[in-house]
Amino acid sequence: MKSALISVGTELLMGQVTDTNAVYLSQQLNALGIDVMYRYTVGDNDGRLTEVLDLALKDCDLVITTGGLGPTEDDMTKETVTKYMNDTLEVHEPSRQAMMQMVKDQRYDLFTKNNLKQTLMPTRAEVFDTDAGTAPGFALSNEAGKTIVCLPGPPREMKRMFERRVRPWLEPKTDCVISYETLRVFGKGESRVETEILDLIDAQTDPTIATYAAEGECSVRVASKRDTLEEAKAACIEVADQVKERLGDCVYSDDGRSLPEVVGEKLLENHITISSSESCTGGMFAEFLTDIPGISEVFERGIVTYTERAKIEELGVSEKTLADETAVSPNVAQQMAEGLQKKTGSDVCVSVTGIAGPGGGTEEKPVGLIYIGCTYKGSTVVKKLLTRNMSRSWNRRHAVLSMFDTINRMLDGRPVPGSDRRELL
Amino acid sequence: MKSALISVGTELLMGQVTDTNAVYLSQQLNALGIDVMYRYTVGDNDGRLTEVLDLALKDCDLVITTGGLGPTEDDMTKETVTKYMNDTLEVHEPSRQAMMQMVKDQRYDLFTKNNLKQTLMPTRAEVFDTDAGTAPGFALSNEAGKTIVCLPGPPREMKRMFERRVRPWLEPKTDCVISYETLRVFGKGESRVETEILDLIDAQTDPTIATYAAEGECSVRVASKRDTLEEAKAACIEVADQVKERLGDCVYSDDGRSLPEVVGEKLLENHITISSSESCTGGMFAEFLTDIPGISEVFERGIVTYTERAKIEELGVSEKTLADETAVSPNVAQQMAEGLQKKTGSDVCVSVTGIAGPGGGTEEKPVGLIYIGCTYKGSTVVKKLLTRNMSRSWNRRHAVLSMFDTINRMLDGRPVPGSDRRELL
Numbered sequence A, B: 001m002k003s004a005l006i007s008v009g010t011e012l013l014m015g016q017v018t019d020t021n022a023v024y025l026s027q028q029l030n031a032l033g034i035d036v037m038y039r040y041t042v043g044d045n046d047g048r049l050t051e052v053l054d055l056a057l058k059d060c061d062l063v064i065t066t067g068g069l070g071p072t073e074d075d076m077t078k079e080t081v082t083k084y085m086n087d088t089l090e091v092h093e094p095s096r097q098a099m100m101q102m103v104k105d106q107r108y109d110l111f112t113k114n115n116l117k118q119t120l121m122p123t124r125a126e127v128f129d130t131d132a133g134t135a136p137g138f139a140l141s142n143e144a145g146k147t148i149v150c151l152p153g154p155p156r157e158m159k160r161m162f163e164r165r166v167r168p169w170l171e172p173k174t175d176c177v178i179s180y181e182t183l184r185v186f187g188k189g190e191s192r193v194e195t196e197i198l199d200l201i202d203a204q205t206d207p208t209i210a211t212y213a214a215e216g217e218c219s220v221r222v223a224s225k226r227d228t229l230e231e232a233k234a235a236c237i238e239v240a241d242q243v244k245e246r247l248g249d250c251v252y253s254d255d256g257r258s259l260p261e262v263v264g265e266k267l268l269e270n271h272i273t274i275s276s277s278e279s280c281t282g283g284m285f286a287e288f289l290t291d292i293p294g295i296s297e298v299f300e301r302g303i304v305t306y307t308e309r310a311k312i313e314e315l316g317v318s319e320k321t322l323a324d325e326t327a328v329s330p331n332v333a334q335q336m337a338e339g340l341q342k343k344t345g346s347d348v349c350v351s352v353t354g355i356a357g358p359g360g361g362t363e364e365k366p367v368g369l370i371y372i373g374c375t376y377k378g379s380t381v382v383k384k385l386l387t388r389n390m391s392r393s394w395n396r397r398h399a400v401l402s403m404f405d406t407i408n409r410m411l412d413g414r415p416v417p418g419s420d421r422r423e424l425l
Helices: A020-031 A046-059 A077-084 A092-102 A155-173 A188-201 A229-250 A258-269 A284-289 A308-315 A321-325 A328-344 A392-414 B020-031 B046-059 B075-085 B094-106 B111-118 B155-173 B190-203 B229-250 B261-271 B284-290 B309-313 B319-325 B330-342 B392-410
Strands: A003-007 A035-042 A061-066 A089-091 A119-124 A127-128 A139-141 A148-149 A177-184 A206-215 A217-226 A250-253 A274-278 A299-305 A348-354 A369-375 A379-385 A418-423 B002-008 B035-042 B062-067 B089-091 B121-124 B126-127 B138-142 B148-151 B177-183 B206-215 B215-226 B252-253 B274-278 B299-305 B348-354 B369-376 B379-386 B419-423
Touching: A003 A020, A003 A046, A003 A188, A020 A035, A020 A061, A020 A155, A020 A177, A020 B089, A035 A046, A035 B046, A046 A077, A046 B035, A046 B046, A046 B155, A061 A139, A061 A217, A077 A089, A077 A139, A077 A148, A077 B138, A089 A092, A119 A139, A119 A369, A139 A155, A139 B075, A139 B392, A155 A284, A155 A379, A177 A229, A188 A206, A188 A217, A206 B177, A217 A229, A217 A321, A250 A258, A250 A299, A258 A348, A258 A392, A258 B111, A258 B319, A274 A284, A274 B261, A299 A308, A299 A328, A299 A369, A299 B309, A308 B020, A308 B229, A308 B309, A321 A328, A321 A379, A328 A348, A328 A369, A328 A379, A348 A392, A369 A392, A379 B252, A418 B261, B020 B035, B020 B062, B020 B155, B046 B062, B046 B075, B062 B111, B075 B089, B075 B121, B075 B138, B089 B094, B111 B121, B111 B299, B121 B138, B138 B155, B148 B155, B177 B229, B190 B206, B190 B215, B190 B229, B215 B229, B229 B252, B261 B284, B261 B392, B274 B330, B284 B299, B299 B309, B299 B330, B309 B319, B309 B330, B319 B330, B330 B348, B330 B369, B330 B379, B369 B392, B379 B392
Parallel strands: A003 A035, A003 A061, A061 A148, A274 A299, A274 A348, B002 B035, B002 B062, B062 B148, B274 B299, B274 B348
Antiparallel strands: A035 B035, A089 A119, A127 A139, A139 A148, A177 A217, A177 A250, A206 A217, A299 B299, A348 A369, A369 A379, A379 A418, B089 B121, B126 B138, B138 B148, B177 B215, B177 B252, B206 B215, B348 B369, B369 B379, B379 B419
């Protein structure tokens, strides 16, 4: 089944609200094996909504609208859709009674006669009652077998109605199910990833393989559409395994977990303690790590040594090294990690020093040059990064992800690309 | 001018990614006085993108697409748009040279020939170069005076290109101008702010006044659409001043600057040094502060003391206080700030300790209980927060903003609500 989503609301076009409904419904419909071909956003305007309905129903059998079912004057989705489907509105008795009950229960601070507008429904409609708001939803079909489903705009009301009423109503109508596996990749850019699996991508019709660039990393999605969930899942896993084999250990998770989550769980499971010392990332590593609930069991401390004095006092970095090689050098990264280790005794001690930009770059130390140090089990790995990016926040984020990647590899006893391993000083 | 936005990407239709580009561009275009009539989302599909272009250009003079400019096979926006506008693609020399320079600088793990695809541009195009990625964007117009602008999909690349190249290019083309003043508010929730200025909101047709809730703070936007920028600006400032008078010193900026930016600039202007000690926020304060370029002139160091041991060793917090009053107590907040001051000698020393949640709350120390300490000019202010929020990230973010608000008020010599001032221990 092919579908389209229409979000109705002028506030969306003003950019005042982020449309989370369209994201939620896209996920839900795809999971039901219903393809989402288009998403539209239109203002509360009869003419433009009608134009969009025309285009949507040309290709699609199912259209779901959200928004415009409210009690106020500018809410016109129900009226437009009813007219579009050649039906008329009349009071829907169960909805009216439910509304009256709410008033009786005083679940209403202010009841206005506009609310009665919400109890009008198309005569042929399948009505979806609400238990999270005042606006019922409905499904309305025409002779051509096209269906428009109208749901309320407030995300909480809409999701509740979809789960309680719409999904059970849709399930028997769908012909197949989709399952997918998402592989998250760090250390290879999207174009490189695609180049390495291009033959697999081209070879497949189902499961399909697609690559996506995320901030500082990328992911590969394997999706299969079959009659049963078991078939779809099996097909995905088989292809996902081939992709994993190709990309090697740059694939750090196959269940959607982020790199910090993967590392955090390894630390917690094996009760490995960790401390961090950061310069250019200014505490972002510690912040990402401590975003994981319960991490206090293993995270001992983090030190942001933003000045040379702080590096010397907190981590015992040598003044001479700072003078001879500057703060952005492999030896300073090593001394930061090892100084932190001496101070805290944590099992893993990670450090970072670099030039995040946009200023501060020089000929031989350009913006994007970053050194990461990581001391674990009696030796220190020092990794050099040179990003292709002038954006301060991108460089900071990429450096932090590289720190997690380095730790992840060292915890597994795997080599760290672009690094050298050093004996403790 | 009427416009439409088209977000291209199958991943959007799968609901794997939230489309923040459309929200950003809606705000930006409205601010330029360009009405956004429609937003569309289509997959990476030539036929469906063409259909949507037809509908969009029927009503609109300007269409902006995001996504599908990547190096990979499924990226086809540029090809489809070029064909649609009856132009052809050829190598764009400046883009090719920029790409080659990136390769030369080794700002590339592996350069693949499909990156060259990104240096092809329509012959009639106005090309927008990129400094945040590998995909240039472009604007392409036809005889009918319709224009399609194609921008990259990754939000950071897209926003950077819009600000650097597209907005300046659009500004002279808009027929009327919108000016707006954004007042950023900390310490009052959106509904309270709205209640306090409701009569002003209702009284205005132009300038309009709108309130927006952001994470942990809110803002008030005063917008006026006039023939000249001077008129619009004057109208906005007059109304903004009335709003400021109502809301008092909870308004911390009237030029869009964030609270960290406001504080960072005050510190830099007056060369006031600062250090931070964080527990529940795990480095987020230091990360926000160091997101400001050049802040290294005044930011001395940040310490994330996530364990009691770290609080004792790094900041000299008393074991007895920790035992008697627990780490989440006003005295520990004070000792953290003052211990940091003794250690670093920084002019401003700020601390935070609290229960971010979702776990770890108790009857008398619930989730959302947070204490902030700030030592400056010989005394320490200790502020108590009790959010009604169970979200870890919300609580952490709110705590960090409260730290900046506390510092901002102390730098100005203003009182800090909900705090008591203590003599140094």
